[in-house]
Amino acid sequence: MRGRQVIGTDGPVARALREQPPAGERVELVVVALPAPAGPVGALPSGDLAALVDATLTPAIAALRAAAGDGEPTRVAIVCPASAVLPDHRDGARSVVAAGLAMLAEVAAATPGLAANVVAVADDVPPHEVAEAVGFALAQPSLNGATIRLDGGRDAALAAETRAEGD
Amino acid sequence: MSARALVTGGTSGIGAAICRRLAADGWRVAVAGRSAERAGLIADEIGGVAVVGDVADPGHDPVALAAEALGGLDCTVLNAGVIADRNLPGTADDDWALLLAVNVLAVHRQARAARAHLAASGGSILMTASDAGVWGEPAIAGYSITKRMVLQLMRCLAAEWGPDGVRVNALCPGDTEPGMVTTTAGRRNPGATDGWLAPPLGAIVQATDVAGAAAFLAGPDAARITGVGLLVDAGMRASATGWKDGAA
Numbered sequence: 508m509r510g511r512q513v514i515g516t517d518g519p520v521a522r523a524l525r526e527q528p529p530a531g532e533r534v535e536l537v538v539v540a541l542p543a544p545a546g547p548v549g550a551l552p553s554g555d556l557a558a559l560v561d562a563t564l565t566p567a568i569a570a571l572r573a574a575a576g577d578g579e580p581t582r583v584a585i586v587c588p589a590s591a592v593l594p595d596h597r598d599g600a601r602s603v604v605a606a607g608l609a610m611l612a613e614v615a616a617a618t619p620g621l622a623a624n625v626v627a628v629a630d631d632v633p634p635h636e637v638a639e640a641v642g643f644a645l646a647q648p649s650l651n652g653a654t655i656r657l658d659g660g661r662d663a664a665l666a667a668e669t670r671a672e673g674d
Numbered sequence: 675m676s677a678r679a680l681v682t683g684g685t686s687g688i689g690a691a692i693c694r695r696l697a698a699d700g701w702r703v704a705v706a707g708r709s710a711e712r713a714g715l716i717a718d719e720i721g722g723v724a725v726v727g728d729v730a731d732p733g734h735d736p737v738a739l740a741a742e743a744l745g746g747l748d749c750t751v752l753n754a755g756v757i758a759d760r761n762l763p764g765t766a767d768d769d770w771a772l773l774l775a776v777n778v779l780a781v782h783r784q785a786r787a788a789r790a791h792l793a794a795s796g797g798s799i800l801m802t803a804s805d806a807g808v809w810g811e812p813a814i815a816g817y818s819i820t821k822r823m824v825l826q827l828m829r830c831l832a833a834e835w836g837p838d839g840v841r842v843n844a845l846c847p848g849d850t851e852p853g854m855v856t857t858t859a860g861r862r863n864p865g866a867t868d869g870w871l872a873p874p875l876g877a878i879v880q881a882t883d884v885a886g887a888a889a890f891l892a893g894p895d896a897a898r899i900t901g902v903g904l905l906v907d908a909g910m911r912a913s914a915t916g917w918k919d920g921a922a
Binding site for chain 1: 762770774782816822823825829831832
């Protein structure tokens, strides 16, 4: 059964993904987990961190669990903040949750019936670019357990930010 | 004056080994755990103090209790954790809620509670993550997710609190004896390592090995080390296939 389900954070990225035709012949599940920045995690009460997890990671786990259990081969893309890869302590709360989402994709990639990848995006990436990357991730049969970083190279090397500030 | 440490999950496995190692190195140690009997036994053994309670209970503050008993803190070892032998499809809502509460939220809450004490002493936080947080294991999916979160939390706090002089690091043990593999009910029997996957070094990691790494990261030789997740896994994560070559 061909088709795409988009769940999670509503907004321009989710809308772009809903408007995009399915990338392949398999069932597609796209989890959009792009909460608003919540600041440094050390300043955040644990209840607020729990709420952030409950709004993003916990429903993602439930959705992937259901997809794994329904017997239909499913390709999954998780869209999350770029800080899933290299944390940003000024945006630490989202960094922690995004790291959990990345690991969710990695263990899902090794789960029968699922293929899962992460598209980790900086806040200023246009929604259509995110949708194109998600479409690519969903269409490539051998891409599984990977993280595609859409940040314009911001986190490619320490020098990237240094150069931007110095120019 | 002796350095002062709190070790949560200090009543068994890696935590107990860390308590014993720090005490042997001259630290005064608060042994924290749910069992008053076990905490008391280890505290008596090493000349420390027992702190009893469940780290998952937001009303329980082991940091405050330990700081009061010891007159401050120089290291907080956030070691308490739980595991669920569940793959992703088998991870029920209750499994995930417990993993999150103990492995992430309690660590976050207690790190925040410790910050002021450690800023005053120039001390450090040491979190017990896992090699499963570095490279996930589908058979323990929820656990792997929480340990990746712990590693990210550690890095963020290291950067955030570094200007206060607070170091934050993590240990990433592989399968360890005694450790969660043998001290968690329903898993393997204590001392029984037959059939364990052999790491490249050939020998199963001992809890004392992890405690040695903890003592290093807590001590003065690591004064310029922060934001590090140190694998203590005998090479299990060094290669995609090295650990598959034979059983220990």
